[in-house]
Amino acid sequence: MTFFVKPQTLSFDSPLVLQSGAVMPPYSLTYETYGTLNAERSNAVLVCHALNASHHVAGCYEGQPNSAGWWDNMIGPGKSVDTNRFFVIGVNNLGSCFGSTGPMHAHPETGRIYGADFPVLTVEDWVNAQARLLDALGIQQLAAVLGGSLGGMQALSWTLQYPDRVRHAVVVASAPNLNAENIAFNEVARRAIVTDPDFHGGHFYEHNVVPKRGLRIARMIGHITYLSDDVMNTKFGRHLRQAAEGNATGYQYTTQDIEFEIESYLRYQGDKFSDYFDANTYLLITRALDYFDPARSYGGHLSTAFARAQCQFMLVSFSTDWRFSPKRSREIVQALLSNRRTVSYAEIDAPHGHDAFLLDDPRYLDVMRSYFEKQVTA
């Protein structure tokens, strides 16, 4: 069932002190809500987004076909996260490029486009900004905070930064921090952007160009890490986009043109992404991923870090996710168990790799439905 939604915007006039010590000048956040806040204001579910997503979590925009939110399969009337019961909030994070204040906007005092001077943000900063939004909406405590991938990190951080403001944390396809390989992929993507001559040190807006070459490479790398080896082989294998005639192999024998289907797919994804995503946002968000590490201030001991958490937890991982493997989710489960927290954990046998958290796997959607129906009180 399609339902229509409209984004809203809230301005925050008091500056936000960031984890880095820098100060975020007055800013605005774009958000959407689905369902109705109950009289006790106790049925709010906050959805945190990952790298490439936004506040537009569910529903459609009127008059815009194909405008369904990125988790529309999960969230809505009668869905796993049922908006007949819950008041769901999607919020675009600071520094993003989909509505909230980001590097493409002007500093309110100087009037100059932030560009590369936008403050460096962390998951903790996003959570602080989200908490302020909840204050403005008059919500003291969340029924649940929910997120996948980087969104899952924000959900985890909520339980540590505001332990008494969240009753459940649902953390999907996430990790307690990035490992060296995760950081490595982020770094290559960032280097591709930063070394694109059209990046101009992050001040490309005033040159009226966009570092599309770098953004394309960044997105291609991302896509490789989002898919499992298996699903890539099933979907693309070694299929040629167009077999050449007149030779036994069907190869065109070209080093620069597309030969294999997988190349065509990656180039298409890269092109599409470079048309809408902001280069500085990409740097900021990947850096927030790199920096997230709640155990860091506790000598690397995740269980010590989670001693503060009070809520109940649900963790979900996917068997073929090699970006944030089940092993990483189990580390979180173990840290919570050692603190005698209530934890549910589902390891879904799904072929799709990291991307599975956005897809329609029935077991996954059922597990989520079951948790929200039976565990999360409104």
Add this chain to the structure above:
Amino acid sequence: MTFFVKPQTLSFDSPLVLQSGAVMPPYSLTYETYGTLNAERSNAVLVCHALNASHHVAGCYEGQPNSAGWWDNMIGPGKSVDTNRFFVIGVNNLGSCFGSTGPMHAHPETGRIYGADFPVLTVEDWVNAQARLLDALGIQQLAAVLGGSLGGMQALSWTLQYPDRVRHAVVVASAPNLNAENIAFNEVARRAIVTDPDFHGGHFYEHNVVPKRGLRIARMIGHITYLSDDVMNTKFGRHLRQAAEGNATGYQYTTQDIEFEIESYLRYQGDKFSDYFDANTYLLITRALDYFDPARSYGGHLSTAFARAQCQFMLVSFSTDWRFSPKRSREIVQALLSNRRTVSYAEIDAPHGHDAFLLDDPRYLDVMRSYFEKQVTA
């Protein structure tokens, strides 16, 4: 024991017809030899190189410290491949950038630098060129052909193209073809090079520039795939290059500067590579990798493809190699067994990922020594 070697060069005046149908004009190959060819000319071992290597397989260059060949730990007097017994040949492949004719050289008729017009090469073409070199050296049959990674593909192809010219094929950390993910990584690396404004469509030589940005990205991606997740975590983990003072995390909070050790390592590797590797060579060699697929002309049936092979085989894989995993080597073993070929197979439990084939794992070097001592006749 250090021994000194000197590269040699042989010119081939008759053109080489390539798999693509194109014709390679007269060219030269640079090669080295170690040990002595016996009177029966029966003790020759050909070593085929991978992406980034050359004819300089073993020994050192006089007066050049740190000039040991890339497989010097494996090959030499008294080593696993003992040059007191075997006459070992290392040859730089066509299209490479270390001596043999490549895209940075001039077309012998037009005098123009080949650049992007250098013919597209395949593993099969390299093997044909190597066979001509053996003809010139008066070697009819190899005691063994040996290679790792892309070099292993050449060794495999030898057994199919010249089944009666090779008695043993030793194939290390290789695969019967690239899977979609392997091609995907190659394609991202190529796009980074091709879209670098300094690439000039492959004719950058005449502009006196080098597409270093693209080469750096290509190499960084490569390095990620050469290392295992485990070894990256052990070696780099989340270590900061230099912890900032005055905050609990030690982070500098920067999106463009180096924060983590792994970033520093990758940038260093990328910089180094971009100083010496040719961009067109990178395209040619990764494309040869993409194209290799001996089963392709046999309806995808590897066992049918290997029906032609006559020699004995030794395959080696490494447990943590995710670029060419043990599974891929086992596919080859299975195809050979189904043809009742004599096959040895060693799966080495090594932490280093794909790079392991170049490293000093004692079990690996012992397995190779044992095979060359006990199975390979001189």
